[in-house]
Amino acid sequence: MSRTLLAAFLLATSLLLPTSHAAETPAKATMQGDAARPAKAARWQRAELYFGLGRSDGSTADADRERWQRFLDEEVTKRFPDGFSVLDAYGQWQRRDTKTIERLNSKLLVILFQGPQHRRDLDALRAAWKQRSGDESVLLTITPAEVSF
Template sequence: MLFQRVLSGMLVLGLMAGCVMQPSAPTSATLQGDAAHPAATQGWVETRLYFGLGLVDKPESGVSEQAWRAFLDQEVTSRFPDGLSVIDVYGQWQGKQQSSPERLRSKQLVIDYPDTSENRAKVEAIRAAWKQRTGDQSVLRVTQPADVSF
């Protein structure tokens, strides 16, 4: 009899815990019907680009904040006007002929967009424009699938 009460109590507690552990329903997006900012996405990606602005130890040299913003306006915002993020980051880079890494002032650009050949070409054009403008060897690109909702 005692065993049945303990077992019944454990069953009730287990069921109650299951109710508590259920995740709440997702909230709906506020910009429904806006093609540039959809309520839910399929086939979107997030790309992060890393731009070196110059040596940390020589802030007077390299790319200025004003020059970065001009690049952002001319090359990036013109291609992705619906939104993006820029984050100040510290970076390190070691070129093929270098014995130690350079410490760099850097910017991380984050863009979420539908994964189309047109958008991928826009990202590559941004990278090419930076390399042409600065003479840098590369712009690191990291692209991953993204589950986006606005």
């Protein structure tokens, strides 16, 4: 047999051999905490807050950006100094009274936290934004989160 034919034969027969059970079962992924903070990876929650930031036509864009930055500096950072994420968003909703569609530039604030005291902080953020902006509401969702550092 030539080397090429022998190599093809060995490859073909190896494909017919049964594989081990370990190869069939993928390894289960687990969340591993950072060695410096192993206990911190348990019982976390993820909060998402949706803030209206002005009309989508851009008529108040500069004022809204400045007000938002002051809000982050004065309200959010002092309550969540370990960090948070902000994403630009677009939102729309239908007014109940007139059935018109409101379109808003928005900010999505994502905060990972532990402990019941942070729920009070989240509610304080909502109240502070409504007072500053005149908005009627700030949507809040809280879900369990698996966290690994």
